[in-house]
Amino acid sequence: MEMSRSCDCCWAELLRDHRPAIRLFTCLRAWRCVVLQQKHRFHLSTPQAWRQAQFFEMELPMHAAVVTLNYQEYTLDKPFELLGSIYALYPDSVKLLDHQHRPPLYYALEQRWGLEKLSWLIDKSLDTVLEKGSGGLSLVTHALLNSCPEELVIRLAVAAASRCILAVNELLDGQHFESARRFCRRALQDFFAGVPKFQHAHCRTVFGTRRQYDGAHGCVAATAIRDTWVRFIETWGHFGVPLIQINLPEGLFPVIDSLVEVFLVVRGEPLTYQWFIQQDDQGEGVPIDGATQSFIFISPSIQPHNEGIYYCEVTNRRGRVVSNRMAAGFFVCLDRDGNDVSDTHGVEIAISCRAADEKGLLLHRGETLASNLFDVLPKTMGDLRRPALLWIPHFLVTDDSSNTVVVEIDSKSGRILRDINYAVISDEFARVAISRLGTFAVVSRPKSLRNDEGSTGLVVERARLLWSETSRIIVRKQTLDYDKHEKTSMANYFL
Known part of the structure; x- marks a missing residue:
């Protein structure tokens, strides 16, 4: 210079x-x-x-x-x-x-x-x-x-x-x-x-x-x-108040007896961490002894008593920030009228089946329902930590004039929310990776017709990237009877 x-x-x-x-x-x-x-x-x-x-x-x-x-x-x-x-x-x-x-x-x-x-x-x-x-x-x-x-x-x-x-x-x-x-x-x-x-x-x-x-x-x-x-x-390279780059999820729904770890990615070294837990009987969070790293093992074998709200305070010489408050909880779904209830070691997933009825669905012209409606509950559970593999039996004879697609349906309005991309269609089943619970079905659609309404690129990308990480644990097999077709099928759900 x-x-x-x-x-x-x-x-x-x-x-x-x-x-x-x-x-x-x-x-x-x-x-x-x-x-x-x-x-x-x-x-x-x-x-x-x-x-x-x-x-x-x-x-x-x-x-x-x-x-x-x-x-x-x-x-x-x-x-x-x-x-x-x-x-x-x-x-x-x-x-x-x-x-x-x-x-x-x-x-x-x-x-x-x-x-x-x-x-x-x-x-x-x-x-x-x-x-x-x-x-x-x-x-x-x-x-x-x-x-x-x-x-x-x-x-x-x-x-x-x-x-x-x-x-x-x-x-x-x-x-x-x-x-x-x-x-x-x-x-x-x-x-x-x-x-x-x-x-x-x-x-x-x-x-x-x-x-x-x-x-x-x-x-x-x-x-x-x-x-x-x-x-x-x-x-x-960051010299201001701690900057959180990867925050905690708002909800966590782990499987009982599993090892659960959550972590933060924060810039602004040198940093100090302190994790807190807030349970139902506590008005404010209580510091967790020894939890002073950027990550925390909630439990090596998590149980219902670990349920609560977790968050972390991060400080440096310039200030203090608090992470998202993550609610860790467990759901229990009751048996609904004898429908299939599949236990996943803590998070009980209810798979109920409704007969194929197009009257309550808002299908596009030329679309036909090719399977029963499968409700995978509870729908309030939020996004899964890992995508789940869902096998849906269908009664469609494929031809060159139509496509077979798996769709997510709004159970209240009957409207198709989105197409589930990257589905594998066989002669009897449609296999797809889902990242959240809901109502799913198989639809036959003419090749000249597309449904881009409500498609979510984020969910599709997660399904594609995390496909290889999907755990293959068979939950349960249940025989379901169709009202329209005298044929026996199995609904398999993998987590």
Whole structure:
């Protein structure tokens, strides 16, 4: 970065400012500069004092303000307000470099500023994070040598990582693999040596595997270091209030005797977690002993007494957030008029069958009902944690003029809610993966007719992605009698 002259004639403008504090500061700097020039002529000035005079001559107001004013944590905020006023007038002054190629932040790190004030200047100076002074030290290394707070060191390292990623991507795109490898190695030495929470051992392993690199190995090494920077930013790149990326579901309906684990994904390290449970007889949540991680094992063998509302409080230095309140419960479905009741070890699923009757259904022209209506209850259970496989027997003879589709039906209005995609149709059964309970049937539809009403892409995508994870536990087989057709069929439900 070449030294800019965007603050030309800044002292004259500051002297004309309407704020007395800025005018007084400018007058004192001018008087101080004249005195130091006289002392320097007779070799009586110290190098540090002469540096302040050079800042005045080079028209670097932010440098002059940083090295002159006292911003210790216990002092008043008036000096810091002066610094903010100078930044408001000259926002580019934090990017200027002095004769030693140093930005204002370099001198602020030497003065042991308080965390809040130093954090403000770091936020304004991130564009200079890759600059190295005449002594060869970067801002990250200088912050480590001056015992800067760990949070601010990580912030500087994250800014350096994001800019290094752009540089190495440009080299890799141009197929300059060896240059990319050398850049990564030099950047690790200059900007990440001693940075806390960084994967130093992994980087040493990447460069320690081979002494000689050809183009392919240079590409592999540079890509590995770039991925390390990406993971570092993903973990430590958020500096505000904790940001929840993956939250808890609103409801959880586990199977009794199963291992149940829930987790959060939160940005804003360093983070602390505390899980709570709120049960019926409690007005507020009670902390769970030992539950201080981003995940919690509710129970290795969950039972009805684990029912309740679970949530987690996540805190860091900037604030606190509370996750969704997840209600963990169990349903019990009663036997309805002798219909099939299938027990899934805790979550009792009732599969009832209604005779095929098109009078109460709102079918499109040309559509015909090809099976009985199967009510898979309870419908209030919410989305399943894993899709279930449902076999529906049908009495349709397939031909080339029609398609056989599985549909979900609104039991109250009789309207078709959506088509269940990715169904496997055989001569006797229609097999489909469902992600929630409801009323299902098989419909014969002319190929010239489509039903896009109410289709839900999210459910279809979940069924397609999680198909291989479907558990194959036979719940129960039940013989059902059709009213229209003298034929025996079986309704199988897999969880």
